[in-house]
Amino acid sequence: LRTWVHCILLSPVQVANNMMDMDQDPRKRLCFADGRRKVDYVLVYHYRKRSSVRGSPSQHRLSIISNGSYPLGVEEKDQEGRKDEPAEVVVDVGPPDPADGEKIMIREEFEGNLKDAGLEIEHDKENKAHGHAFIRLHAPWQVLSREAEFLKIKVPTKKSYELREEKGLAATMNEVWRKLNQPFQPKVPHQEQEHSRTKYGAFYKYQPVDLIRKYFGEKIGLYFAWLGVYTQLLIPASVVGIIVFFYGWATVETNIPSQEMCDEDQNFTMCPLCDRACDYWHLSTACGTARASHLFDNPATVFFAIFMSLWAAMFLEHWKRRQISLNYSWDLTGMEEEEEHPRPKYETILLQKRQRKKKNTKNKNEQIKRQLKHIHAYILTLFTLNVFLPSQTGHEKLTWRDRLPGYLINISSILFMFGVTCSAVFSVIIYRITISALMAMSSDPEVKSNVRVTVTATAVIINLVVILILDEIYGMVAAWLTELEIPKTETNFEERLILKAFLLKFMNAYAPIFYVAFFKGRFAGRPGDYVYVFNDYRMEECAPGGCLIELCIQLSIIMLGKQLIQNNVFEIGIPKLKKLCRTLKDKERAPKEIVEQPGRRQQWHLDYDLEPFDGLTPEYMEMIIQFGFVSLFVASFPLAPLFALLNNVIEIRLDAKKFVTELRRPDAIRAKDIGIWYNILSGLGKFSVIINAFVISFTSDFIPRLVYQYMYSETGTMHGFINHTLSYFNVSNFKPGTVPSISSLGKDITFCRYKDYREPPWSTEPYQFSKQYWSVLAARLGFVILFQNLVITMSMLVAWVIPDVPKNISEKLKKEKTLLVDVFLNEEKEKLQLIQSLFSRDLTQEQQEELKVSDQTSLPLQQTQPGQLPPTSSPAPRTRPRAASFSQFTRQMSMSPRSDITQHTAV
């Protein structure tokens, strides 16, 4: 049913004409054998040799599984709505089994229903032993009209009326009309056209969103439009990100803390990084990381974090506006939510429940006396259900009792998956700890010097691989779990699936990053009181430059790696592989049949070889996870928007190519918005504010620097900051066996330094947190509060200042309304004049009789209908009462005059 929506604007006469004089046209291939009727939909099934059960369709009809409660019309519609699913199921799921007869019966029943609904069917003529049979459907004009009415698709009526009214308007209307009547882009040429657009070279061009919508339907059109808006808005974010990055790069030379760290004269002797095997070391050897840190950890990043939070708010507002514009130009403004048919799975389980209940009731009747009390409670329950669900009178539905096992499995599985993710992260930590400990113990100085680089690099790669694998697994788990919940409708199913998949994949992608940002190095303890894992391995610390540089490395590798690998392997490689497998399988199945001549292969044969369409969820999910990288930790990695931009420019074209050339054409689905994804985006935007606040205040050294400068520095400058952040440790307090075994520096050392705010050994409370620690902590927390509330307020301001409905759209809507009032008043005036002229001349006998008749029919309605005037016309039989027409007319007018009308000059 869904694909026909496209064709509704194409009048059959025109198609026929096109067909007549274009015999060689490839479009001809898209018609029935008569060359006139267009193929609107193709059903495929796999068959073996026709069994003997075959007969006239009416003979073998199965009884349809029905709720028994749908009015006739709905039932018909229902059959159509589901028609593709069972057919596909028969092909894909069922292996050729001996019970083929039943399948044939189901199919014939099904085809019979299609015919009842008014569709025209064409079968294949060829009769091979087995293979794929294609049933082609044609939806005639009447069916299209009826369904268009159901979908409330608007057409520019009243054209003649406008014409009489004003010329400028009519001209515009004609223009619109011409466009609507333009020959519908046939599939093949359209495909080629798209092709040219999907080549990498076209990356700088606008997307043909309207064409996409026309061909793929609104839902996919909205996806590409959304992707376009997102990518477009990444451009300013990237530019600002680059500027921030270059600011860091330019100021690294003049930055006092990194100068002090690199200054070899300030000879800070640091405590060893591991027990026994590691020696004391000079802070100046970590000069490189300190300078690198400054690239990402400078005051500009604070500005950038604020900027990006506002950017996220702006993006959401901008998308809202774009969506409303698209809704308007795609005629979706008046679209109402359709009541969906329940999913077959739901129906099946409901049927099972009903049967079980019937059986139970029977049993109970037999034991009625013994269980009277019980039954009474049962009936009471039913009664209560009816009271609370008034619309379900006579229906039953699945209650939470039926779903309870599903929910329980859900919760436990999700908790389990969380556990899996966490243990994956923890395993990598263990890997890092052990490998670095082992490498540090190695005698090879080459190995020793590369410890950090090697360990970090391998660990991040392991992380990446784990993430990619778990990502695929979680996708499948989420689908399985959602099935267990037995959602009622497809929309419901999709929403639940998305939420679950998002939760799992988000956890999976961000768990290692969260660890580095907020936990790494915070549980390492202090010299003389380190925290040990497995009694042997010291908990890992951050690099001397701070955790921010590690966070940055982690973030960039995971983001880039995920995008590159998912784009290349999962989106290009695996589908190709799958296709290859299927082709091989098909060839195996029919090895002895004559290979069909390529000339005889129709378009539908070619299309059938393509991959089926899986829905937009994976596409959106990828982008949302990317949006997380761009917004959540942007304070630590200002280049994230740039990488996202580069990825998306490729992604758009890659997606387009995939949709056009590698997937079967998806059913077009009408949609007003991007649904739950918007909520997820807005949630991410809000979450990013608090995360960035914490990254700036806890992961970066921004706050300690500020506190030092304004509270402790004697000169008011940053000089002495490094010394201030390093606490003293008396080496005599080392636990036995942890002192460096071989030390080039250790002989004359009494104090080593470590990065923390703790009391010195000579204080009254040695190694306790110092006053500085608490003041810095207070400043950090204060900054979080300030940042969060400031940014949230600013975001709300941005959202409030940008109106949801673009000005030109609201102006257009207003103009349509003015037009309506105008038309309506003129109408009324004409009517009045007509009545007057009618009443002024003498009525003939015949007319009087007619009036009597019609008076009788319309009088009872007259009271109910303020707009009713004395009937003046039509003694002919009425197919519908005219009572409602007056107000209908206005309502119609308020909805139909589409304002591609841009010029409306006053009379």
Place this chain on the structure above:
Amino acid sequence: LRTWVHCILLSPVQVANNMMDMDQDPRKRLCFADGRRKVDYVLVYHYRKRSSVRGSPSQHRLSIISNGSYPLGVEEKDQEGRKDEPAEVVVDVGPPDPADGEKIMIREEFEGNLKDAGLEIEHDKENKAHGHAFIRLHAPWQVLSREAEFLKIKVPTKKSYELREEKGLAATMNEVWRKLNQPFQPKVPHQEQEHSRTKYGAFYKYQPVDLIRKYFGEKIGLYFAWLGVYTQLLIPASVVGIIVFFYGWATVETNIPSQEMCDEDQNFTMCPLCDRACDYWHLSTACGTARASHLFDNPATVFFAIFMSLWAAMFLEHWKRRQISLNYSWDLTGMEEEEEHPRPKYETILLQKRQRKKKNTKNKNEQIKRQLKHIHAYILTLFTLNVFLPSQTGHEKLTWRDRLPGYLINISSILFMFGVTCSAVFSVIIYRITISALMAMSSDPEVKSNVRVTVTATAVIINLVVILILDEIYGMVAAWLTELEIPKTETNFEERLILKAFLLKFMNAYAPIFYVAFFKGRFAGRPGDYVYVFNDYRMEECAPGGCLIELCIQLSIIMLGKQLIQNNVFEIGIPKLKKLCRTLKDKERAPKEIVEQPGRRQQWHLDYDLEPFDGLTPEYMEMIIQFGFVSLFVASFPLAPLFALLNNVIEIRLDAKKFVTELRRPDAIRAKDIGIWYNILSGLGKFSVIINAFVISFTSDFIPRLVYQYMYSETGTMHGFINHTLSYFNVSNFKPGTVPSISSLGKDITFCRYKDYREPPWSTEPYQFSKQYWSVLAARLGFVILFQNLVITMSMLVAWVIPDVPKNISEKLKKEKTLLVDVFLNEEKEKLQLIQSLFSRDLTQEQQEELKVSDQTSLPLQQTQPGQLPPTSSPAPRTRPRAASFSQFTRQMSMSPRSDITQHTAV
């Protein structure tokens, strides 16, 4: 126009019938002299003796001020829409002046327009020298119908159709029908009915919201419904608040800190509270406030603050649902925003601008050569304006340039008002400081002992009076400022007015409370280094029990005082006073005329004596400010919801009484929601979260207690807490002249204590903030972050879990849709059968001819309209093209079958 909406459901035939057989009915008084036509609206003006200008209306018509660009219909409507305003303006504003003639012409022009629009007019017959003239209007059925169409008021059409369909449904429909046709409640009996409801005794009953809506219109109906929901939800909040209060009351005996404070053995000698005049004192003397503090400052208040934040979220969600239910039952679901007519003020200024511009252009033409460049720029500007405002083609509008002076005055006035509020608060502080200093210096021990009580009480009362006075002033200032902004429409005006008034009144009501909560005592300095105001007076400190108890006192007095005084004085007293004044004035004016006999005074004379209606803004404002008291500082005053509840129970009935008996019946206005008030409410809800977080963590002692218990207490209990919070001061460090002059304790004292976390005199950094200070600060800030994010997340969860559309409403909407599909498909089937039967028999010559004719007319439309079938009926002249009817029909059906239909069994 607005009041007629009520009458639409009343068919004129019925009114007439009622009138005929009820001659003695008071309703008769509401009719024209013929006793048949109902008075729908009354215009009043003050006149002197008829001047000689009077003639036939057509003679003296003034040229109407018009934009010259509205299509005919709109202009007519416009005239009607504004009709009451000018009439009222003529009465109220203009004092009797010699230019009466012009006024008469305006009035006649106006009346002529009313007649053109189809209204019927009745003048007074009496001809006094001067007095009030009443013009009564009657809106005939046609006018009502037309306007009903514009407003898209739905009526249950298709009744006959449903009848044929199913019996159960039809019965329900009939029921609905019967109700709708019930004789419309006439004004007087209705009023009496309301009366009985507005007596204080009826406070426990539900409000008759539907009746209110019927009589006052949707906007006022929504106000009362909102007030009802708010009051209802205050009940659980009050209950929990009382429980929390009693929890504090019950635990006060076992509370260790207050025990320690009252313990006279723990002899804490406190530093004096003022310089020289005050003595050292023992902490145990402040035992009373410590115990009182505990009532409001205990762990239960933290729970209560969280509870109230969730309560606010719940309230907003609940109201959303109620609003949607009301929208549904009041038929507002499909209501669209009307394009409003600009305010007269706006039009006037626009006209002035246009005239000025014309003059300018003329001048320029004269100096064309010299100013060519300038004009070019001018035209370019105009062009640009047209491009950016495509809908305003040919229109001009006021740009920001025209409004700039207004905006500037606005901003500066608002800043000035802020200054006024702040200085009011500051004056009261100065009052408190000076008075307490003076009283402390008094020699009378009686005076000395009552310092705090006297000062606090008087200061709060001064605060309250200032608030009440400024409240009235700010209301007027806001209205004046909004006029200066020249908003285009009435809605626009109202929104801006509300925002400004809210801002000013909110500041006004809360500034003193904010001061006590967050600033009082924080700038007082420390012993030996006090902060002085005017070089002489020490900045005030909080009471020894903490600032929370003072906050609580301040809050309760302002809240209660404001409510009591506003309810009694402003809402009852002042209107009565005003009425009295007016009556006296009127009597003065016409002292020599014969007093009219009471029997001859018509209803409209009585009604004219009532106060005019000022809009709902003051009512809402009062409630919103109250909502602020309930939500913002609820952590410090758990009884606020209870006081609010008590106030509201009275307020509802008081408002109802006022609306029914003391105000002229307001114009009914359709409204879907409570507008900007919802946004203000939701903003207050969000703001309250952060305010409560700060109150708990900074104003109360909750966090210091926690920190002491878990970080510093050696026993893990609260013992020693008081000692921990008091710092030491060496009395030898007092500045000269600040030592207590006469001291009973001072002889053997070396250290006095004060409440702060500072290093003791013997530390290396005496009197600096101690480590405890910073750790407590960090804990406080951490708590704010935790509380804010936790509560916001929970509120979002609450909002997400509660669906916006109540289940029964969405079920009903779905059912209506099912009905539509059903009806539509049957319709189509019948039509098909009809066509078949028509085509199967031979057509007569005449019919064939008819078909040809109608084919010609409908063919071009047929292509545009998918649902069109060959015309089968009506050769009679068509007043409107039938092309759109098919889809209109469905659209109509989707909107009209109102589902007071609750039973729809399947066929």
